Amino acid sequence: MNRINPKYIPLAATALVMIALYVLGCVLYPNFTSPRVIVNLFGDNAFLGIAAVGATFVILSGGIDLSVGAVIAFIGIFIASMIASGMQPLVAIVLALVVGTVFGAVQGSLIRVFDLPPFLVTLGGMFFMRGMAFVVRQESLAIKHSFYQQTIRQLVIPLAPRVNIPFTAMCLIAVVVVATYVCVYTRFGRNVYAIGSSENSALLMGVPVGGTKIGIYALAGFFSALAGCVSTFYMQSGNPASFVGLELDAIAAVVVGGTLLTGGVGFVPGTLMGVLILGLIQTLITFQGNLNTWWTRIAIGVLLLLFIVLQKAIAGRGRA
Amino acid sequence: MKKLILLSSALVVALSGCGKKETSTSEPSGGGGKSVSVGFSQIGAESAWRTANSQSIKDEAQKRGIKLVFSDAQQKQENQIKALRSFIAQNVDVIAFSPVVETGWEPVLQEIKQAGIPVILTDRAVDVSDPSLYATFIGSDFVEEGRRAAQWLADKTGGKAQIAELVGTPGSAPALDRKKGFEEVLAKYPDMKIIKSQSGDFTRAKGKEVMESFLKAPDAKQITALFAHNDDMALGAIQAMEEAGVKPGSEITIVSIDGVKAAFEAMTAGKLNCTVECNPLIGPQLFDSIDAVLAKKDLPRRIVVQEGVFDQSKAAAELPNRKY
Amino acid sequence: MSDSLLEVRGLSKSFPGVRALQGVDFTVRRGEIHALMGENGAGKSTLIKVMTGVYERDAGTTRLDAKEIFPRSPREAEACGISTVYQEVNLIPHLSVAENICLGRQPTAFGKIRWGAIMQRATQALARLDLDIDPSRQLSACSIAIQQMVALARAMDVSAKLLILDEPTSSLDERECEELFKVIRKLRDEGMGIVFVTHFMDQVYAVTNRITVLRNGQLVGEYLTSELPRLELVARMIGKDAKEVAAMESQQPGMRSVRDEKPFLEVRNFGRKGSIAPLDLSIRPGEVVGLAGLLGSGRTETARIIFGVDKPDCGEMFLDGERVSISSPRAAIRRRIAFTAEDRKIDGIIPNLSIRENIVLALQASRGTWSKLSRAKQDELADKFIKALRIKTPGPEQLIKNLSGGNQQKVLLGRWLATEPRLIILDEPTRGIDVGAKAEIEKLITDLRRDGLAILFISSELEEVVRTSQRVVILRDRKKVGELAGDAISEHAIMNQIAAPTAESKAVVDV
């Protein structure tokens, strides 16, 4: 017990809660054991998961990104209207990813160059992107292109009879694997931890703080844009009014996943577990079938509280 | 570690408590044979109309002893899609839902089709290329509602009106269709014109705020009529008019859509002129169709909800009947 | 020895309103340890920060190995061969020791970090310094001294030509310092150039070969350590005649006698695990008790438990003979105890508030939220202390962050004097302030003592302790090791106690 590094305790707690929720579902509802439930968890939460991975990097560096939901909505409607105006889907997706990355980089530059608080800059970013989404188009727009209606739909891995792993779930898993690799095995990833733990020290240790910071927000922008793309695969449409408040779910998932909001400690797989926990709560409430869905918010709130108090307790003990 | 165990056990207790509640509230009344289960995904609980709609469906399910899995999407399409997919996992017999927006349903509907579950749409339609994705659509004809509102207004004013319009949430089906139907009829009357139009988001607060700004424009005096896409916005606008010293219902003729109780109260008070009913009580019709679908009977593609047009003359008589 | 490694010529740097460096020349040769000396504000820090790329210079050239360099970030400086160890450990607490050593230059293969190689390199780097630390350990779990060694290991990990040590010893004890010196002597013998910044005079004479002195952003001169007597060095640093300094040093108050009163504060067997071993201490009204010892010997920790910042886990405390327990600074203030903390910036000033607000804060806090001091009363207090303490400021509404260190310290003293304390604990009140202000504060302490205050005085500078204290308590390794009173107080005696071997220190005689 003493040998366990205290920074892994929140991660263990997250895993435990996740398993407990799943077992609870299986005990209460017979259909919960269906592999479809698990496939749905990954597929339905893919865009949230991808955005949360981006948020993990930002939070690891000690920042915060409130623009996530608005960027996803913007990218969705952007892709939809580009395709509607005759652009090749792949070109539109690449363009969207570039736009998202550039937007993130601009946010990062404002934060870095002018020393502005990330909270305010990304708040401005959120307003801006939400408005721009409506500038692109005021209404939702379906994507009608064979790439979407056939190619993407066929990109599945059969798991059980009539149960397929959808492309969105594959995207999520790929993103988690790549992001974990980036965190553990690249200098950029380690620099993110260093900056989040102590920006000043990182600077004096020769970490390229400026570039890394801009890179982190650019990466978060990229992941948000990717989440936007995945949302178009998921819904085959774009809607400027969608994903309001998604950033809060993403932050909640990151915190529940064991990442310290002050930065410096955290794990991408933990974030995935956090997303799955939020999804499980929602699924449980849907299966229950009669509970006001507002209980979802309350349950997430309670869970957040428990995890934050847990982190606090561990941090307090670590210091003593 | 102890804390963790405590924490997780607390969660288990909390949620199993919920679980127990479920078994007691939605127990299928023994109707003989295998009980039918229906998954219904509702948009949210954003207005009185919507809650009446939900209640009607819940009541009817209970009356017929059908197990209803009800899910509220909090206005979010992604939540609704999640709910639909979870219905598949739960193996319900029929899925019904009121879509938040028209687009974006194709993939999940395909999946439902593959799972062999029939789908019934309520309230709002969807935009899909394959019509076999749903069995039928029960709902009001929003275009028709718009037409009725325009027709009533034309009859009332003798075809002469300068109209301010409070539009619903941009991009939503009711907002688009009601506007379309309204303008269709207006085209026949050259002296009726929409001179102001802005979104009031279907909410009272926004309706009030937008109306206030209408009334402050230099050409405010020209407004003789108001068309609100729902009652809530009209009620907000009435407040704005009263504050501006404009008499709602006489100086400005007001027509709106929905027919909620508060609208009838406003009509009896002489502040609202007409509401075109948009009936939320679709429970009986919905479950009739579900029975028909399960019995493999053919259904019409479109089932229109019965609704009427009420003006001040009928309001007093109708008011006691209004439950929502 | 004329083999110059680093040549800085005509370096200038100004900040808005301040000319921090004016045409400074600085030369470091291969295989020497070069002390960079100067009072606070002399420009040492700026010079180092320009060399390490933290600041951009306005004018001047830097040559390393006869090649002109222009580092714009610590990273570029490192790439040129300049490594730095800073005063406060500037490492990443949440990462492992190994990663801290290799951060920013981890060995990679096709962009993938090779963790095995990191461990190996870290182990080697630690071995080179004869350190036995598990490189996979999280840094925050290590002691400060170990962290400082890790920082040195990190600096050594690159093939550095020039090593800059910016006050590396301030958080190390004597033994650890010796370890450090052993290492840097070894590095010197390997041909490295080392710049050593410290304010411990002994250390300068113990390890350095050469001294460069700066004053007010200008070069005073470069000297061979062996040819510059201590007194001369001090004189050059403060820009005064050597005789004057000698006179200053000999200024003895000659007032070791204390009124025979009952102690105001008395603690018995008072301690806290991990901070300070149980000790006895008493302070009488009108008495200055010096707390001497090296940094990290438990001086600040003692002050903190007396003031209620940390809770003691054993012992008793008496005020005026009455047993009390103080659980928070607020409780201490209510008992008329005051405490100026060691780190003015973190624990003392409220930077964006005015001098007036800073002065009334403690008094107001002791009165509570609801009985506000009237503005007239506040102005009166502010004026009184600005005059009495001779705070140099255009007016009481000036923000305290715009004052010099010495004046900030005076404002903080004013803050506490406004509460009319009976005991005041001064933790390094003269740290980081210029000589003139130092003398003023020393005089103030003496005046306060005459007014009947009990004073606990903590300082790293022994002369200061000797000059002002009636009694001196000596701490070492978080333990009280001795106490001197009256004429027994002398720098020599204190040093003896501090340096005494551990075995003897156990036989402590209580007074």
Added chain:
Amino acid sequence: MFNITHISFWIVFAALLFFTRKQRILWPLLALALLLLFNDIFTPGFFNLELREGHLYGTLIDILKHGGIVMLVSLGMTLVIATGGVDLSVGAVMAVAGAVLAQAAINHQSPFVAMIFALLVSLVLGAWNGLLVAGIGIQPIVATLILMVAGRGVAQLITEGQILNFTDATLVYIANGYLLGMPFTCTLVLVLLAVTYALTRGTALGLFIESVGDNDIASRYAGVNSRFVKFIAYVFAGFCAGLAGLVAASNIKSADANHAGLYAELDAILAVVIGGTALTGGRFYLLGSIVGALLIQTLTTTMYARNVSADIAPVPKALVVIAVCLLQSDKARRYFTRLFPRRNPPAAMTETLTAAAPKVEAGS
């Protein structure tokens, strides 16, 4: 266009700008003046004021009336931000307060009992935030995020998912009534402003809040009960949010748990920051926050008046956020002054420049 009220308005405003030329509040006032001037020239009827039914009527009055909610919230938010924190839950607290009010009114409680009940509940919610931040020491963003997420759910539970309508004249008066020809909300804001001013400047609380926000540790060493100070700030923010919740509910004579106070937290934070209080804490400016709230509302009302679709309204808002951020950033201002050197930089600017100087040598 050039009537008497009009000209006198601008004279008063110009005088205001002149007298505040050396204070922080100049910036938001100047921005407000520019926006109003723009409307004066390009938006017909924007400045029309008339007497209708015994009270003033016009777009300007609307701004005051609708800005009331953000103004109320921002007063509490100012104190929280000054302690170095932030309260994200105010929108949710508004929804809960409205829900409690409506539920109590529907259950035939007297209007005053209903109001007291709603305010008590919001005090409790504020205390909950205070407990998490000051008691347990959780980071404010996270601590208040909990209530932000869960609070609206609680409001929804109280209203049972319905929009609850009420008709009580007293309750309706809060947002719709007029006192001395001005909207009653103005009176409410003025009273709360006076109360806040008395609470912070009449006592030592203001000094303590600023010192805690500026340097928490040093304040504690000076004997300031920093936990208590923070706790009070969150409780007060809860109270202000509750009051705003009453206004929001009264405005539409109903409690709408979904929409009441949506994004109020963002608007309030924005108002506070525009008003000159730094997000990092320290000095606070109550009047600045009021002006900030007015600026935001003027922006929104301008959108309506100019018939700009409400959906793209966030874009200009975003630009204002970034512009305000840049104005507040010392670094950006330095860039700016380098671009446009001038002889007499405003007071705020010289202050930062001289402040930069001693910092330089601090490390040595």
